[in-house]
Amino acid sequence: MGxxxxxxxxxxxxAYPIHIGADLIGQTALFAPHIAGNSVTIVTNTTVxxxxxxxxxxxxxxxxxQVSTVVLPDGEAYKNLETLNLIFDALLGSRADRKTTLIALxxxxxxxxxxxxxxxxxxxxxxxxxPTTLLSQVDSSVGGKTGIxxxxxxxxxxAFYQPQAVIADIGALRTxxxxxxxxxxxxxxxxxxxxxxxxxxWIEANVEAxxxxxxxxLAEAVKRSCEIKASVVAQDEREGGLRAILNxxxxxxxxxxxxxxxxxxxxxxxxxxxxxxxxxxxxxLGYLDEASRKRLVDVIVAAHLPTRAPALGESRYIELMQVDxxxxxxxxxxxxxxxxxxxxxxxxxDAEVHATLAAAV
Amino acid sequence: MGxxxxxxxxxxxxAYPIHIGADLIGQTALFAPHIAGNSVTIVTNTTVxxxxxxxxxxxxxxxxxQVSTVVLPDGEAYKNLETLNLIFDALLGSRADRKTTLIALxxxxxxxxxxxxxxxxxxxxxxxxxPTTLLSQVDSSVGGKTGIxxxxxxxxxxAFYQPQAVIADIGALRTxxxxxxxxxxxxxxxxxxxxxxxxxxWIEANVEAxxxxxxxxLAEAVKRSCEIKASVVAQDEREGGLRAILNxxxxxxxxxxxxxxxxxxxxxxxxxxxxxxxxxxxxxLGYLDEASRKRLVDVIVAAHLPTRAPALGESRYIELMQVDxxxxxxxxxxxxxxxxxxxxxxxxxDAEVHATLAAAV
Numbered sequence: 001m002g003x004x005x006x007x008x009x010x011x012x013x014x015a016y017p018i019h020i021g022a023d024l025i026g027q028t029a030l031f032a033p034h035i036a037g038n039s040v041t042i043v044t045n046t047t048v049x050x051x052x053x054x055x056x057x058x059x060x061x062x063x064x065x066q067v068s069t070v071v072l073p074d075g076e077a078y079k080n081l082e083t084l085n086l087i088f089d090a091l092l093g094s095r096a097d098r099k100t101t102l103i104a105l106x107x108x109x110x111x112x113x114x115x116x117x118x119x120x121x122x123x124x125x126x127x128x129x130x131p132t133t134l135l136s137q138v139d140s141s142v143g144g145k146t147g148i149x150x151x152x153x154x155x156x157x158x159a160f161y162q163p164q165a166v167i168a169d170i171g172a173l174r175t176x177x178x179x180x181x182x183x184x185x186x187x188x189x190x191x192x193x194x195x196x197x198x199x200x201x202w203i204e205a206n207v208e209a210x211x212x213x214x215x216x217x218l219a220e221a222v223k224r225s226c227e228i229k230a231s232v233v234a235q236d237e238r239e240g241g242l243r244a245i246l247n248x249x250x251x252x253x254x255x256x257x258x259x260x261x262x263x264x265x266x267x268x269x270x271x272x273x274x275x276x277x278x279x280x281x282x283x284x285l286g287y288l289d290e291a292s293r294k295r296l297v298d299v300i301v302a303a304h305l306p307t308r309a310p311a312l313g314e315s316r317y318i319e320l321m322q323v324d325x326x327x328x329x330x331x332x333x334x335x336x337x338x339x340x341x342x343x344x345x346x347x348x349x350d351a352e353v354h355a356t357l358a359a360a361v
Numbered sequence: 362m363g364x365x366x367x368x369x370x371x372x373x374x375x376a377y378p379i380h381i382g383a384d385l386i387g388q389t390a391l392f393a394p395h396i397a398g399n400s401v402t403i404v405t406n407t408t409v410x411x412x413x414x415x416x417x418x419x420x421x422x423x424x425x426x427q428v429s430t431v432v433l434p435d436g437e438a439y440k441n442l443e444t445l446n447l448i449f450d451a452l453l454g455s456r457a458d459r460k461t462t463l464i465a466l467x468x469x470x471x472x473x474x475x476x477x478x479x480x481x482x483x484x485x486x487x488x489x490x491x492p493t494t495l496l497s498q499v500d501s502s503v504g505g506k507t508g509i510x511x512x513x514x515x516x517x518x519x520a521f522y523q524p525q526a527v528i529a530d531i532g533a534l535r536t537x538x539x540x541x542x543x544x545x546x547x548x549x550x551x552x553x554x555x556x557x558x559x560x561x562x563w564i565e566a567n568v569e570a571x572x573x574x575x576x577x578x579l580a581e582a583v584k585r586s587c588e589i590k591a592s593v594v595a596q597d598e599r600e601g602g603l604r605a606i607l608n609x610x611x612x613x614x615x616x617x618x619x620x621x622x623x624x625x626x627x628x629x630x631x632x633x634x635x636x637x638x639x640x641x642x643x644x645x646l647g648y649l650d651e652a653s654r655k656r657l658v659d660v661i662v663a664a665h666l667p668t669r670a671p672a673l674g675e676s677r678y679i680e681l682m683q684v685d686x687x688x689x690x691x692x693x694x695x696x697x698x699x700x701x702x703x704x705x706x707x708x709x710x711d712a713e714v715h716a717t718l719a720a721a722v
Contacts, residue, residue: 081442095683095684124521147484157482329399
């Protein structure tokens with residue numbers, strides 16, 4: 001195998017490793033330490049199973065476990081209670097027990113649903129994340145947020161539940177459609193913007209290499225993003241405070257996703273546009289300078305992400321943002337940028353929010 | 362108010378009090394310390410809301426919170442994903458936020474579903490248990506097990522999630538149908554049998570007082586049962602070992618419930634019959650003496666609980682018990698009795714299990 005990097009998420013008895021490298025899905029030795037019981041259920045989707053299902057099953061074969069596979073329909077539109085129940089049906093149908101390990105093979109939707117199923121099945125069974133998209137490698141597979149959408153709000157139903165390990169195979173990104181690659185770069189940009197001005201500059205310098213799926217650049221982006229997110233999560237596992245900064249661009253972004261119907265825009269696309277809106281609001285409220293806003297917008301454009309928001313109507317945006325999990329008693333909380341590496345969380349006057357919405361469409 | 366007893370469940374930062382006494386539902390002061398946010402959602406059912414809904418809403422009124430009520434259909438048959446989703450619909454419809462407190466007003470089904478909804482809504486909101494049946498007062502509202510049924514198995518989907526407080530109003534038992542009272546006494550008998558020979562003798566001596574809904578006897582039964590369960594749970598919150606003893610009678614009992622269809626027998630009725638079967642198996646395997654078995658059966662009969670199992674067929678019983686959460690790789694684990702106050706957890710030879718099933722019908 002090529003060079004593998006490991007980032008550890010320090011969460012005491014729930015600590016776990018993130019292994020990052022090329023062609024890791026086929027490596028038996030990476031899975032062996034994390035599978036204690038006699039059976040494994042792989043949860044994947046109709047797109048990913050034909051690409052990597054056999055590689056994973058071949059890697060598991062030498063372990064002598066009973067392996068079954070659940071293949072779900074692909075897409076954010078299926079991240080709901082009905083699809084979740086398909087996982088439970090399969091687990092009970094194959095007599096999965098409390099020691100059965102679930103393996104999430106796919107992107108963020110598969111990871112979020114499989115993690116939530118693992119949290120709930122028999123009140124908790126172990127699971128391993130094998131993220132196959134850039135977005136899930138840099139973001140959704142790190143930190144233990146699991147869940148499903150509700151027609152009235154994204155990720156409204158879920159659990160904090162940590163995996164045994166994350167195995168992020170950079171090689172899997174070779175088959176990723178360009179639109180999904182861009183969606184992943186959005187979360188990389190977010191991570192740099194909120195937490196590390198040096199990493200943000202690195203992204204500005206390397207965005208073309210990332211667009212071109214250059215392995216060294218991708219590995220570095222995944223490693224730095226995971227390190228930053230792991231550090232934030234280790235300080236605030238259950239989002240009592242600090243962790244909310246990871247939601248930069250997500251308040252507007254979730255509204256776009258829910259307003260258009262899940263799956264219309266990719267999550268990362270909505271976050272890209274949401275960051276443009278959050279930066280606009282940050283400037284209007286006097287927290288961020290115009291030059292920094294422009295740098296952020298420029299790199300979002302360079303990553304081929306959308307910067308114009310869909311015309312849902314201002315009142316619909318407000319309504320959707322009021323059900324955001326950060327809102328309290330209907331008061332929306334925004335994650336705003338002061339400078340690269342420094343954020344604040346605050347309510348905002350209606351006039352400025354409306355101005356941002358009007359400017360964004 | 363009359364005399365109130367408080368049992369504390371010692372779980373570190375998740376510790377909580379169980380208040381036991383007559384006419385507690387109407388007491389504002391019991392709720393006030395446990396409601397931090399601006400809104401409360403009461404989850405109850407069509408039977409309990411007309412009886413105690415107004416009393417609870419009147420108790421909450423002086424706190425100045427926004428109070429909404431979700432009224433679910435009544436019965437174990439509704440303890441499923443579809444009904445759970447009605448709670449989420451209501452929470453999102455009323456814009457419940459991360460600080461909204463859920464109050465479970467009802468029996469075990471309402472408590473289990475409300476607790477699970479609280480565990481999952483926005484990945485966790487606070488909740489208070491107000492159990493209105495004897496079964497939920499002595500058992501299901503203590504210990505943080507929450508969840509729903511799956512057609513293939515009882516309580517298969519859920520979470521360990523502790524309430525802020527339990528308010529067990531003995532007065533509410535006055536309206537309890539005799540069949541439900543008996544079902545609650547089954548869990549009282551179970552608690553004495555597995556953990557405390559002295560309490561078991563007390564139950565033998567007081568079973569008629571309990572059948573007659575005598576308040577002093579009920580308060581004592583609730584207090585002793587909660588103390589014992591709280592002690593077990595404090596030692597093993599997530600059922601790594603010891604806690605499984607609380608499942609005495611439940612391996613057979615869950616099979617009866619799932620096999621007949623949820624709601625046909627009450628949970629406590631199935632546990633009553635399941636204890637008869639577990640005691641029979643305990644004698645067959647040489648762990649328990651016949652005289653103790655007879656004492657257990659006698660008190661179950663005295664509590665007007667069923668002792669003959671429904672004729673599901675032996676292979677169906679085995680199949681249903683193999684999906685029990687304690688089973689591993691299809692091997693069923695039984696909680697057996699050695700003497701009152703002492704249990705063991707073990708697999709059993711097929712011949713003896715079949716003999717018990719044959720004898721039970």
